[in-house]
Amino acid sequence: MKALIIDGYVDEPACLGVPPYFSPYPRYIAGALRERGLFETDIHYLTIDRLRENPPGAGELIGKADLVIVIAGTTVPGKYLRATPISPGEIETIFRTAHGLKVIGGPIRLGFSGEGGKAAKGLGSRISLEGAVLAEMDLEAFVFDLFEDFGGSKGKQPGSKLKAPESVEHRFRTGTEIGRWAPLGAFLIRQHPDYPYCMCELETYRGCGRNIHCSFCTEPFYGASDYRPVEDVVFEVSALYSHGARYFRIGRQPDLLSYQGTDTGGPVPKPDPSVIERLYRGIRNAAPELSVLHLDNANPITISTYPEEATQIIKTILKYHTPGDVAAFGMESADPKVIRANSLKASPEEVFEAIKLVNSLGASRGANGLPELLPGLNFVHGLMGETKNTFQLNYDFLQQVLDSGLLLRRINIRQVMAFPGTPMYGKDEAAGKHKKLFLKYKDQVRKNIDLPMLRRVVPEGTVLKEVMCEVHEKGITFGRQLGSYPLLVGIPTSLPLRKFTDLTVTGHGMRSITGIPHPLPINSASPALLRELPGLGKKASDSVAAGLPYADEEDFVRRVKEGEKFLKYIEF
Ligand code: SF4
Incomplete structure (x- = not known):
């Protein structure tokens, strides 16, 4: 057989x-x-x-x-x-x-x-x-x-x-x-x-714990929340680890904070911080040398309804996880009319509070170069009740987050895919009607919100550790760290695939960044890589290239204008 x-x-x-x-x-x-x-x-x-x-x-x-x-x-x-x-x-x-x-x-x-x-x-x-x-x-x-x-x-x-x-x-x-x-x-x-470089998606439960459900969502088809015992999840991690797994994401649940929560008759279950502590401690004990432990979804309404429990849980996550973690919030819309018409989870004010709380605890930079834990936001367009004003309200919300100095790791914007059996099915005409507007709005968010946000999350000169090189395209190597919602990095040279490399961030696109190997071997670096050195510029990079090779730091500083400021990025 x-x-x-x-x-x-x-x-x-x-x-x-x-x-x-x-x-x-x-x-x-x-x-x-x-x-x-x-x-x-x-x-x-x-x-x-x-x-x-x-x-x-x-x-x-x-x-x-x-x-x-x-x-x-x-x-x-x-x-x-x-x-x-x-x-x-x-x-x-x-x-x-x-x-x-x-x-x-x-x-x-x-x-x-x-x-x-x-x-x-x-x-x-x-x-x-x-x-x-x-x-x-x-x-x-x-x-x-x-x-x-x-x-x-x-x-x-x-x-x-x-x-x-x-x-x-x-x-x-x-x-x-x-x-x-x-x-x-x-x-x-x-x-x-x-x-061995694959992320094992781990399930803690499936099914939605809310008593009403978002109009577009397929998760309620799994029924009420079906929680796995902590011991079962930990035992699975232990088995995966024994077979060489080192990368884990607790991603198979709609809201990690609600895992084994108590139904108090409120809009969402009341979180139980002791359960999350047992889960994370158990995983760490079962996989002591793990390389990545991240999470995925968290419901902002759970955080804003139960801030004390949420604070305890986030502290637990920060104690046991690895940096670069993302709690993705399904916000879907900032338009109160759309929120009502589609039974969405949280108001913009509640989501904003949740973003603030996660930032206050998780925004510090971790050892891999990324902030420890940041929120991400998911938006869905084409929902019932959507008007042109919905786009403005969503944009204004994002602008408010940006103006407040808060960090978001990612903003996911998509159009609804209506599935048979959901309240949305057959009522998704707004998606087609607003397609052009949707594309224009998305472009504006990418340019005016994502780009400055990305500069804030990973400023030029940040060193990102262990980026896996994955694809070559037109002389550029594209890579990502292994993790939740990893950032895409373009490196203007051909690096060996399936190998990790440390990178210095040198530029920002709307949803990706440019980086060069860290430290950069100055005497063998190509002109394309030299040009990327933060703060150097094309003209100065030509003169650095003309001066090659450099014997050591002293020689470099002596012959390159303001050479000291580049020493942290290069090697000889
Ligand atoms: S999107 Fe809505 S319906 Fe789906 S799991 Fe989350 S809260 Fe439940």
């Missing part, structure tokens, strides 16, 4: 699985297969990008696997540096080639759309499944139930004991099941093409 898991990538409001991120989906499925008796060597994993490279044996594997499982679905699609989610055509090709049982699932079960601003359609209307079965609820549970249960089959090969898929009930997995499958499937990280 051979199973092949093809990762077409997921991007959901509360789960990312686009490389370097490694989502829980394939890990849970691998764990379910292990529990059904498959050996690790019979469980194969390919990302869609790896498959596109047509590695030796991949075609044969697809053709011969007894079970081919495709994970797919980007319900909040973004732009990705070196990864492209699976396309409908590719799904069809894979299923045409596969001869075993074919299953597809993940967020794609909710529908498919190519871009924001366009409604998602049911799978059947966009993709021919070529005889594959769509797991209508949890893919991992469906895969597990496909096997005949012959009584605790651990360690035994179930042979051909696959059931007819029609006889398998579609269901959600239980917390107990993933408590077992997550550690069992941890071995799969060794098959990830980015291994």
